[in-house]
Amino acid sequence: AEITRDLATAVDAGEFTLVYQPIVSLDDLRMTGVEALIRWNHPTRGLVSPAEFIPLAERSGHIVAIGAWALREACRQVARWRADFPGAYDLTVGVNVAGRQLRSPGFVDEVAAVLRDTGLPPNQLSIEVTETAVLDDEESSAALLGLRALGLRLALDDFGTAASSLGLLLTVPVTTLKLDRSFVESITTVGRQAAVANAVSQMATALDFSSVAEGIETEEQRELIRSLGYEYGQGYLFGRPLPPSQVVARLEALD
Ligand code: G
Ligand code: G
Ligand code: MN
Ligand code: NA
Numbered sequence: 153a154e155i156t157r158d159l160a161t162a163v164d165a166g167e168f169t170l171v172y173q174p175i176v177s178l179d180d181l182r183m184t185g186v187e188a189l190i191r192w193n194h195p196t197r198g199l200v201s202p203a204e205f206i207p208l209a210e211r212s213g214h215i216v217a218i219g220a221w222a223l224r225e226a227c228r229q230v231a232r233w234r235a236d237f238p239g240a241y242d243l244t245v246g247v248n249v250a251g252r253q254l255r256s257p258g259f260v261d262e263v264a265a266v267l268r269d270t271g272l273p274p275n276q277l278s279i280e281v282t283e284t285a286v287l288d289d290e291e292s293s294a295a296l297l298g299l300r301a302l303g304l305r306l307a308l309d310d311f312g313t314a315a316s317s318l319g320l321l322l323t324v325p326v327t328t329l330k331l332d333r334s335f336v337e338s339i340t341t342v343g344r345q346a347a348v349a350n351a352v353s354q355m356a357t358a359l360d361f362s363s364v365a366e367g368i369e370t371e372e373q374r375e376l377i378r379s380l381g382y383e384y385g386q387g388y389l390f391g392r393p394l395p396p397s398q399v400v401a402r403l404e405a406l407d
Contacts (some may be wrong), residue, residue: 158194159205159214163221167193170225172399174391175246175364178378183402185244187280187386188226189393190218210252219253224266229396231272239406246278246307251285251292260298267302274303278328281306283314286324293323300325307364312352321359329356333367333387339376346376353381 162168172186192200209215230245253259267274279299286292286308299306307328308320312335331352339345349365356363365377368387377385391402 155194155197155200155205156208156212156214159209159212159218162192162194163217165195167195168218168221169193169395170222170229171393171395172229172245173386173393174399174402175244175384175386176390178365178374178382178385181390183390183406184242184384185246185278186230186399187246187248187393188222188229189248190222206250210250213252215250215253216256219248219250220262223247223249223263224270227266227270227272227277230276231270233399233403234272234276237400237403237406240403242276243403244276244278244305245272246280248280248309249285251281251287254281254285254295255287255289255291259295260302263299263304264302275305278305278307280309280330282309283311283320286320288323296324300327305362310366312348318355321355326359326361328362328364330364330366330386331382333365336365336367336369336373336377336387339373341376346380349377349382350380357381 169191170188171191172188174183175185175187176182177184190202192205194200209218226245226247230243233240234243296306305327306325307330308326309330310332311329313332329352331349335345335349339349353363363382364384364386365382366386368374368377368385368389370389374385374389
């Protein structure tokens, strides 16, 4: 439709921006990373949510160019923050990558070029893929292995929601599990959410993966999630997705 057509020119027209949501260590609440999230300022529709346009971009193939822009911009920004703020020396940045983008020819080379051009150390970039984006095909496997060979982190996003099998954890070279926020939303000590969150955390520990819990909004959720062994947290309690100017205030407070 019309909106899909508009995606074709949006990168060059400068209509996309990135916001950054803090990721904190649950031990000391220090901000150790950010997740880059794209926003589209459409010339007539105004702000269009990624939940709306990312699926269209995937279907039409525009995601390859849009995702390449987001990756480069996020790495450029975090490399800059790293240079400008002593406390941001080891800040990591999570960048969401769609399945179609992951499988597109030259993706790993593009990531390598971005790291080279921006000077961001590879272990400070975390590529976030969902379970459904990682198909059991040669293109996906080759790309994921290529990314890990570059020294990046690889996070399974929205973990626990897709109809995928745990076998993925044996075949995909993951470094990080991001527990989907649906498990955190209504978590109580006695509920099923806590049981699943606990099992995921145990699995992450046993497999030597980092663990991040998403969607933490209250102190109670933070306490409970921390008691289950999660290392990192993300959610409105620690910060909303913020424009760069507001991230700077947080970076200044780091030491
Ligand atoms: O920021 P928000 O909660 O509105 O994001 C909605 C969805 O869009 C999330 O699932 C998020 O992962 C996805 N998303 C945000 N930015 C990007 C991006 O740069 N690339 C891809 N592929 N997905 C993104
Ligand atoms: O799918 P992904 O994990 O990339 O999506 C991140 C999305 O989750 C962003 O759109 C962000 O706005 C949203 N989000 C982040 N923290 C919270 C939270 O604490 N509560 C809710 N409801 N949404 C959140
Ligand atoms: Mn994500
Ligand atoms: Na998620």
